[in-house]
Amino acid sequence: EAGVAQSPRYKIIEKRQSVAFWCNPISGHATLYWYQQILGQGPKLLIQFQNNGVVDDSQLPKDRFSAERLKGVDSTLKIQPAKLEDSAVYLCASSPDGLYNEQFFGPGTRLTVL
């Protein structure tokens, strides 16, 4: 089966600009996650969707970050405006309904904010 797809793979922007990331999860996976991974750290959950509803967004900086999951399939994560500290890899993951311990990760988008 096809894995989790993400685009773009790399993005370089100036601070205060906006950026958007796209994720296509594994077909049939009900749960979709966005993680932020800063260099040398473990992934940190930003937002979790169950189908097209938000389950948890307690760690999402809502003043600048937003996310949506269209029709319970694809998802986009947006940052507006970006700050230097947003430089990180943004990972999308998905899992079948009820299988939260085994998540399938995409290759990530490496964001550099200058």
Added chain:
Amino acid sequence: GQSLEQPSEVTAVEGAIVQINCTYQTSGFYGLSWYQQHDGGAPTFLSYNALDGLEETGRFSSFLSRSDSYGYLLLQELQMKDSASYFCAVLRSNDYKLSFGAGTTVTVRA
């Protein structure tokens, strides 16, 4: 809140055995997962323990002691391709969120 502790780095030679320990503090513990991440790659699932004891999957084994809030990942017959970062992650029972440790970088030398 929750916290996970694991060593930052481990170096070993090919063919050796490496044990990566993980201690955790969390409310509502459900289970402990382990993920492998090669440099520049995506994390990939290795194993999961919800009950005490040892789970074996090929050269990799994972152990959990719920009473000690402790687990470990055992890498046997190390190969060069095992050079990667390994993360323990706690699955919480109250919200089914996975919280990752900072990771252990394993370097395998010839």
